[in-house]
Amino acid sequence: MKNGKYCILIADDEKEIRDILRLLLEGEGYAVLTAEDGREAIAEAAAEVDLYILDVNMPEVSGFPAAAEIRKHFDAPIVFLTAYSTESDKVMGFSVGADDYIVKPFSNMELLMRVKAILRRSSGAKVPVVTEEIPFADLILDTESRSVSRQGEMIPLTYTEFQILELLVTHKKKIYSLENIYQSIWGEDAVGDSAIMVHIKNIRKKLGDDSRNPKYIKTAWGRGYYVDQ
Structure with a gap:
């Protein structure tokens, strides 16, 4: 500001x-x-x-x-x-x-x-809130600083990337379609599949995840994405 x-x-x-x-x-x-x-x-x-x-x-x-x-x-x-x-x-x-x-x-x-x-x-x-740390596999999501860490090491995510990961982590085992994710984050109808797919790819890359055998964000082919830990 x-x-x-x-x-x-x-x-x-x-x-x-x-x-x-x-x-x-x-x-x-x-x-x-x-x-x-x-x-x-x-x-x-x-x-x-x-x-x-x-x-x-x-x-x-x-x-x-x-x-x-x-x-x-x-x-x-x-x-x-x-x-x-x-x-x-x-x-x-x-x-x-x-x-x-x-x-x-x-x-x-x-x-x-x-x-x-x-x-x-x-x-x-930027708004002071009660800190909530959400454990996920070997990661910690901090909802106050909107940050992700692993064994004390920060993993830089954009605001949108953090929101997508937080959405999936706080609704474990729920499969979100590309349209569901877009509507949940942007609050409007999806304008195309590419936005969410690229964000998921970026999150996986930053987390060191293998898209062919992902540890964190899993793919339900033809349906969407989910986490199960």
């Missing part, structure tokens, strides 16, 4: 879009930082930023590598602005740690609703 306000960093090479988004978000009470390209976004990235909105197609450094670099140091949610809505583009975005996609052209109301929903989901890490 910045001066008690949620801080949002916008990176887009089109000045008109930056100016419109700044006015729109500042009008809703957010603190706003702007960047002209991915390189500047990386330089502006900081712990006080609560949400990154990155255009995919920027000169110098585009949105994808900028997000990947930001994600190495900070775990605030990342949203991509893109003129492309194909599944392959979304897979690429989610694979570098994106939390959501907004396809151009978009309405002001749609963007504000997405921003509010994402900040609401991610703010659990």
Whole structure:
């Protein structure tokens, strides 16, 4: 946060879009930082930023590598602005740690609703609550810090990845379809199978899980995912 306000960093090479988004978000009470390209976004990235909105197609450094670099140091949610809505583009975005996609052209109301929903989901890490540690196999899920550890070693997950893992762990043996997971996390109908599949792949990779013989997240072929420990 910045001066008690949620801080949002916008990176887009089109000045008109930056100016419109700044006015729109500042009008809703957010603190706003702007960047002209991915390189500047990386330089502006900081712990006080609560949400990154990155255009995919920027000169110098585009949105994808900028997000990947930001994600190495900070775990605030990342949203991509893109003129492309194909599944392959979304897979690429989610694979570098994106939390959501907004396809151009978009309405002001749609963007504000997405921003509010994402900040609401991610703010659990900023609101003081009673700490609850959930044991799962050899892992510990900490619901206050939204973190996962194994034998004292932290395993970095994004907010969305943590929410998916927490959902499965707190409903052991229940099989969640891709649509069920999407609705539970995003609160809306799924926009495609790729988002959840990529997030599951990322979680498994970070946990060191073998997708062919998984220890943590199991696959019920044709039905969805579950945990049984």
